[in-house]
Amino acid sequence: MPEQVPVSRAEQDRARYEPLTSSVRRLIDATIRSEADEQAVRQAHALIDQAVALLSSRLMPGSFGLRHDTDGNPMVWGNVAIGLRNAIAPPLRVHHQGGRAWAEVTLGAPYEGPPGQVHGGVCALLLDHVLGATAHRPGAPAFTGTITLRYLRATPLGVPLRTEAWVDREEGSKTFALGQISDHDGVVTVRGEGVFIRPG
Amino acid sequence: MPEQVPVSRAEQDRARYEPLTSSVRRLIDATIRSEADEQAVRQAHALIDQAVALLSSRLMPGSFGLRHDTDGNPMVWGNVAIGLRNAIAPPLRVHHQGGRAWAEVTLGAPYEGPPGQVHGGVCALLLDHVLGATAHRPGAPAFTGTITLRYLRATPLGVPLRTEAWVDREEGSKTFALGQISDHDGVVTVRGEGVFIRPG
8 A cells, every 4th residue: 555645734725725726717717708608607607606605604704814834834825916825816936046036927818908918007916026026035025115117018918928026236124126027029028126125 | 568678788798797707706705715624615616617617618719808889888898907807807996087087996805915915016906007097088098108106004905995096297198197095094005106108
């Protein structure tokens, strides 16, 4: 018999909620793009209401907030940019390399602003998050002080986008970060700069 | 017998998709906050996958884009800030009054950044959209050129927020707009300014 490997509660929860959330992401997309007939839409609606009732049989009060797994690792599973359990989050997976923070993501129909384009506010969400990631320190998350975004050209839906940021300079608890979003051809569509503050 | 009132296709679609999208919004929230047992989560997941299959039996290609009803009125039902069929959208309902654009909305768990607070990037989405709304003209939507946001204090989840914007000045096809988000006590949490451009 294979050896039994103990599985932590956080791993169990991840295995349960990550695929569920992926399905909810597909549902958000299909709700926008469906051209199914009236009966199918009505049936789908009833199924969704049943799913809500099942999941709501026990709900945590308030928002997910910041929780920790049994090893003390932070879980921000409700976060709108990166949250494992937040179907609004693409989710962004932020990597750190050589002083840079970066994330690659393809955004579909649910992130639309102008037809066929990513909404300017969603570009702001990506850049705010990745710019801020340059300023976080273990146990000392940084808050956005100021952010400025310059929209150079349209950011297209449906192609891989790269959002990256780096530290320009630091002054005490303030980090001045620069960043950009570039499209699948490497063309920069939005430039951003931000000041992030670690409360002391 | 009551008189039969002809109902337009757009009205039929609204009556079909608005409640469906509201249910998907409740599902997004419950997916984050559920503490239901494993069996309930598994059942809910299966129901959601069935709903996705039903809605996906016919899908429009690409994103929703800009469509028009039979009276020629624009429908931006896929838009991530205001879209009737976009469950990510709170949705924002932008009003215009005396040269101001404003929207009131309460944001729950799905819009979280720091614990208990609205994500800075979501504040950017609200302000980008409402600032931009001051610059749109019939048939001539405006695109964001530059936007700067100053985060003065935390924007709380779960309370009514007011986002408002007004035109500071106009230069040709450029609109310079100012705006802010204030909380339920009327305290300003984020200030924004933006330059919006109508392509000529």
